[in-house]
Amino acid sequence: MRDRKLIEFAKQMRREQTEPETRLWLELRAARFQGIKFRRQKVIGPYIADFSSREPMLVIEIDGDTHAGQEAYDRARTAYFEEQGYRVIRFTNRDVLTNMDGVLEQLASFLTPPLPTLSPEGERAL
Structure with a gap:
């Protein structure tokens, strides 16, 4: 069962966003960032994530x-989110306020899967 007090607190936090949250939300909302649907101040278990998406499973904390x-x-919040299957990335208020391009670039690289590594001999023959 979901905690009603936590849900109400999350709603209040959405109405009273900080300046960095507002700025990042403008970049993320309406699937503007790589077509990903983000939610803000999302209750996940006993915690509220600043921003989250289900596909991919991602939490962004400011x-x-x-x-x-x-x-x-x-650390406990991050561990909990990761136990639920989320990847977690953190930015500082300062990063968001002074280097939004860098934040979005780092977020994009965080979401890009690593390239497969080949053995020194190249691909395996079947």
């Missing part, structure tokens, strides 16, 4: 000043 001193909590 860390502001309020994250200083709560590194253990952030």
Whole structure:
């Protein structure tokens, strides 16, 4: 069963987004980024992810000043999201506010699957 208080808090957070969240949301909303449908302030288990998508399974976190001193909590959240099958990427408020192009570039490279590696002999013969 979903926690009603957590859902209400997520709704409040959507109404009161921070400046970095608003700026990144403008880049992500309406499947603008690589056709991926993102949700903001999404309740996932006992936590609220800043942004998430189901395909691919991804959580984007924006860390502001309020994250200083709560590194253990952030590690626990990340571990929980990863246990649920999500990949997690984090950006700082400063990154989003001063280098949006770099943030989007890093996000794109995070989503690009690695190229397969070939053995030194090349492809295997069947």
